[in-house]
Amino acid sequence: MLQAIGLTSAHRRDQPPAVDDVTFEARQGLITALLGAAGSGKTTALRLMLQLEAGRGVTYFRGNPLHRVAHPAREVGVLLGDVPGHPARTARGQLRMLCAAAGMPASRADEMLEVVGLASLGGERLGTLSLGMDRRLGLASALLGDPQTLILDEPAKGLSPRENSWLYGLLRAHAAHGGTVLYTTSDPKEAARLADRVVTLDAGRLVADQDAAAFSRTRLRPRVAVRTPQAARLAAVVAREARAAQRSVEVVAESGSLLSVYGSNCAEIGETAFRHGVLVHRLSDEVGDAGPEPDPAPGSEPPPAPERAAAVALQSPPAPATQEQPPPAEQAPHPPNPPRAPSPPVPPQSSPLPRPVRSPLRPLRYELRRLLGVRTALFVLAAVLVSSAALCVLLGRTGGTPLPAVLTAWPEFLPLPPAAFGAGLLGALSFGEEFRYPALAAARGTVPRRLGLLLAKLAVTGAAALLIALLVAVADFQTLRLAYGGDAVPVPQNWPALMASWSGLAIGCAWAGLLGAGVFRVTAAGVAAVLAVPVLIAPLVQKALIAPSVRSIAGLPGRLRELTWVWLPQQADEWLMAGVHLLAQPVGAALMLSLSALICAYLFTGLRRSARW
Template structure:
């Protein structure tokens, strides 16, 4: 049982709310159609029910509000618009990523591809799917968690008759197995053909709540549509002649100089208008009511809002925080590896690094660490560090937003588990990128200039730790900045700001004669912690201190500290910002 009670969208300046005090029920074992013309508030009503928009009211799914359901994707399957995802991701990869988000076995993806008739198209990319295939994949996404309730926004819009018939059959089968189906439509005939119950909206308000048979009887009768500047006169003569002939004729006056005449024909209305000299601009037979007439007298109570009784306990506050994947690390790995973007970044970074490395090595004055890092003096960052920052920034790109409730576009999830998964994956990718670049540059130097130019310095562990720290720091800076501002470009800008803006400021702050020395800090730390550290650990501690003392290292640490605080304030608080 789905119960929507008092749904009202947020106030819009100088405009009425898109949804105004909407209350209705969708029962299990039935298909319920939410009918209304474009702009009537159908989509807004669904988003209010799913708590994806701010507003008042509450929706209960089998007695529980959505934010109290432990695994929403297993209770509610959603299809709002097209399938959101990177166009280069495959259909199978998309479903497997959603399996990790919903906490269901990965094998469920292939099962759903078979159910919706896409078993042979699992390797097809999302950007290459036709409209019908996209709808099938969207329905497979909604069914991944085997939900009791399906909510779909215009599922048959733009589909061919064959695809529409298949879709209606699948929805009917879900309802026959005890599920609840709620879908929107703007076509009254489609609503009568598909649904067991029809809820009609007009300007965001409930104007009809009827059984499908009653809806067909009252709303889909044959009628004669008339447009005339003399509506009152023509309505009077038609009713007078019908009473004289003892025929049952109903005349409904509508807006825009229109009449709807039920129980007559075009020939009879045309002859009546001719006999009485009434000018007629339009006269046609119609079946189906594209307008929204008031409900019949018998449905007054339903339309007026015979409100469902909410479960005990009262409605909790809205809005709710966005949900996070149930298995965040698996979700992030599937998201990261599901597209070719990381491979493209690696290839570009490797080519640029090799070119810079070979050119820098021509001058014997360049230190070997600078040559291996491929960091010319005029580059703000080495290519590997910038590539790592780009990978981090893409983690919160719009195409990678976690699809709340299967496929609905919601806010970026900012739970701690998903953040830790993203940090882990991006750090691993940054370290691998840094390692591949250094190894490739070293091999290139040996091939071009001989083996004598790649002799490692004695402090190579400390240099390696600093190189890895720079790459991971840039990756995390890009990730956190993109997560805070919800824009990929913000992550890239944060990475570039470290050497271009923040490092010079830090350098100015710390410039000046040094009167104290940090020599012996490792020994003092050993005395403080009562732990005897090996000589190599002392070297690593000193290397870390030296890195932090450099302007770029200090600027990177400062940037990460600020971004972590900003992320905590904006993303991990109890209420998610809208």
């Protein structure tokens, strides 16, 4: 059950709020349509309910506001616009990545593809899907966590009649299993035909909150009201003649002996009744709110508001969704829900709730699927290997470049070698692309900044940077031996220390790009953070290191060995001094300073955002 109370969007300068004090509820087991023309505030109301828009009001999902729900993806399934995914990612890869975020097994992705009819298109890229297929994938993403509530914004917009029928068949099946469905639409006929309850908005204000029968009677379109003791017979006769004439006519059986006929007029209905000998007590044209209410029997209480009326849709193709075949996951159509008594408002729970989890429940698996789901990493690796091999051959030809710089393809005119820059680019893309194509936006709209997600990204990007550094060193060494012979390129005596420094540089650049993009939510900011290390910060550190030193750190390994309880091998001294020398270099010191500042900025922005919730 969903309860929206006092939804009011933030005021804009010299303009009324897009949504002003809207209160309604969507009941469990029913489909609720949020109806309104373009600009009426439907989408803003949904974003207010999901806490994606600034404003006032509260929305309870089975008694809990969204920020107190432990696992939002398992409580609320959301489809706002297109699928927020990288266009180069496959449909199956997108769902499997979301499975890792929601803590679901990877097999759930294949199940959802089967449910929405995309089992044969799981390997297709998101950028190649049609609008109908994109809607199906979006619905699969919303259903991935088996949520109780579905919130959909114009799910049928731009769909074909057949896809429209399939979509609402699936929504009806979800409601029939006890779920809550809330969707927006601008088509009154569609809302009256497919929804159990219609909430109408106009200029951001609540106009009406009615069941489908009352909405059809009072707020839909002109109709012919017929009262006859032979209502079923007259409905069948009108249906038969409409089909024979291939005319679009809809007959709705209200309560008792009252029929509402849409798409016809009094003269045609009167002539049909006369030809077939049907007795008519009342025949009138009605428009708008002039719909009659059933007359109560003498001595009885007035009847309650009618539940959803039984409709006989006499339209030419496409037929309404209730007469189409069931969705792929169902073997038989689900009957309409029986009338339900209005349920009382559910107050928020006062018992202690589990801590909300908004980061991926399986962050490492999620991050691996995010990195390997597209070919960007492979393209970056290929570009780095090719450019490094070309540069190392050119540097080795001149003979004036030190061997470590030749092996890492780092000429003096470049601020960073290609491998370090490529590692920084992958780090920047790991957060920047995620904000551009927010894989975690299915339920929240933004990528959460939590410690588990950050550690997973640091681990995966660090491993990728280390792999790039090792492959570049090996590839450059073999390229030089191939080009100039084995004797021309000897193996350095201190190659372990050089590899440690080289790996540290690549990993540091990757983390700088990751943290920079995470703080500013833009890939370009991460790339700028990587380039700022050698261009801006390193010269400043170099000036600071020029000052004469009166003390030396000679003998540091021996003094550290005396403080340790565990015996360390002699090579540990070399590795330790290599790390100290790396930090003593301008680029190494600048990189450490940058990482420290970026970590502090990331934690500050993350804690500040958490405090808002």
